[in-house]
Amino acid sequence: MPKVTVDGVEIEVPAGATVLQACELAGKEIPRFCYHERLSIAGNCRMCLVEVKPGPPKPQASCALPATEGQEIRTDSPMVKKAREGVMEFLLINHPLDCPICDQGGECDLQDQAVAYGRGGSRFHENKRAVTEKYMGPLIKTIMTRCIHCTRCVRFSEEIAGVDEIGALYRGEDMQITTYLERAAAHELSANVIDLCPVGALTSRPYAFEARPWELKKTLSIDVSDAVGANITLHSKGREVMRALPRVNDDVNEEWLSDKGRFQVDGLTKRRLDRVWLRREGKLQPAEWNEAFAKIAAALEGDKASIAAVAGDLLDAETMFAAKALVNACGSNLTEARQTGMTYDVSNLAAVNFNSTFAGIETADAILIIGSNVRWEAALLNVRLRKAVKAGAKVFIIGPEWDPTYPATFLGSDLKILNRVPKQLGDVMKSAQRPAVILGAAALAKGALPAALKLVDKFGLVKDGWNGFNVLHISAARMASLMLGFTLPGGMGDIAAASPKVLLSLGADEMDYAPFAKSLKVYIGHHGDRGAHNADIILPGASYAEKDGTYVNTEGRVQFAEKAVFAPGDAREDWTILRALADVLGVTVGFDSFEELQAKMIAAVPALGEEGLADYGPLPKGDSSARFDGAIAGYPIKDFYLTNPIARASAVMQQCSDELLHGADVKEAAE
């Protein structure tokens, strides 16, 4: 633990810290462009210069200099000030003065630091360099004249995303950042380079010229596009969500966000259900709330208990609790959230949880992935797995091949292989200190859960301070629904067998409606998607951006999201619809306000009231008779960009799907 003196104050810094980190620990602000905590150190922008003794009598780049015992660091000397002014002047030599038309304006590192550390004027009278625009796909807009060559984007794509596609061509003044042959950056985390770019060279294409950061209302929310539960901020202007940006949460998403979570928000204004629809003579026609409610009540006349509820993938816990309360009050227990028909055992939630946690899986040294395309099912988890591999972990995958971005051994897609563990897998897992198994949705669908639990003992997955048994869900609502008991032992099959007179579909767009031909299908949701097409009655609800709610990610992490904007038109927050329906049906659900609903939910499931990891207790014993069976033919996600109704409504996501996955020609607007 070296002791250093920063501006006359002595502090102790962790071994291996850089001078920059030492200065930060001492509370000093060090300007920087190329340095980023989560990327390797490049040391090429020279903005972080400080004066260090002992050392050469010139300013040193603090980001690349290790802090050592007895260093005297000055961040406030005339030499430092002059050096920073010089660097800033050089950076600005070729930087255009187009801040008024630049999308980064107001949140630009260069702008801020030029004000704080610059000279305030330029002595450069020659022509500035100009660089042609580079195409980087439908998400990233480039204005490369603004680039200051910090290479953060290059390092991100190489180190974090693992898809080496951005590079710095040519040299010196002619250096240009580009992708190979200006191909689109095609991976699930590509848009994070927009956040990383300290200037306006890489900006968001869909958000181009839409708003200024100071006009936006920021609301803390949770991403629902997958089960990772990435922490996001929704930036809204008026009644529209303009963009979603990641928030820093080292336990969940670090500071990244998948492209889907970031860019599906334009879908929030498209294909919205903003009024009540009623199917008359086979056609959906506009109607009034009362008409719709009356029809539901009429269908249940005399047999209130013949009601069932199916929850979709994007729901918050409160909506599901309200639906369950309503169904139970009617005397029915038909609620199911695993809408695609999975029937795994949920009597012990530890068995269907991601027990290692995302931060923990980084420390695993042997990982077996069974039936999960992690890149598409949880792009941010793949970043963690990549880190584990970089630290020396071995990865084995069972399932059809996909490109994991790190070395991994595919053992075929036949699950039976695990009944007699192959030697190469067994040796690695048994000698590992922290072995982990990740069971994906494709394996759950094949009923592999009981057999997988046997691996806990076989591989020693549970050790002191380590639980390596993980289930990776793909639905943001899944863990909350399981905690609320929104399930039936036989899954969707039980509901179909009961043939309820009324089927409440709460944003369930992936379920099969065919078995419910005789039921009155009431769709409570926000997008005109598959569920709405099959519905007899549509009651317009609110999306995740339009209601407060509690979400539980696949680790069992309880997180709260806040309401950013109001739902459009006649749409209401889902719980109010269910509350009103309770009155029509003449039952009591026991809450009249959102606070009461939440309090009642927390009383029923106390873990939902506490932010952070829920405790599900120890893993159950594996059933010794369980066997792995069947082969994984494919993964549930066929198209990364179109997995939920919001994304399917989003023009940006559709363009990504067409262009990045299906190789359609680049459609560029006439300019």
Added chain:
Amino acid sequence: MADRTPAPDTPELRARWGGFAWTPENKKIADWHIAKYPEGRQRSAVMPLLDLAQRQVGAETGTQGWLPLPVIEYVAKYLDMPVIRVLEVASFYFMYNLKPVGKFHVQVCGTTPCMLRGSDALFETCKKRGMVKGGISPDGLWTLTEVECMGNCATAPMVQINDDNYEDLTPERLDAVLDALAAGQQPKTGTQEPGRHTCEPLGGPTTLTAMVDANHDYRGEW
């Protein structure tokens, strides 16, 4: 500064170079280069391999050689590295030609010492033969490039033609060199000054004169 953008990625380019592969001799050399580096560090051989590929292209086309995109991709694949990383290297170093060149790549130094010693006249000489900067002359023989200092300031002005330097040039001497090359002969490389061997001072040494014949210890005289 020379235009360093790669030759455009056209179907013709793909058709001509898509099937590029090492000749058996070059494969041996490539593997020899790779073997210099530890297992898993084969990427370190990217520069010699690019040079080798450029020479193979040169041999196939009867020119100094250049690096079409499919060839760059071939090298990337051969070294199991992302193609953008190879293109970064190829576009950084001027020894790699990213566009077709003529049989002789005439690189005239235009930096200060050479300019003071008359490199402008050398450019004139070249242009009179139909050379154009960055392009191939109509007869397919010449490509002219203006380059920065090549480290022969003591014998300025100089040009580099393919792998050889020609120094102490005047327009007449350069003409003689180019004539010889065009005629298929190999002119004398290095300095063109009669009586000069390399870059020793003209007219005999003016310093360290006592060292000319035998080793002399100057330390006592300081």
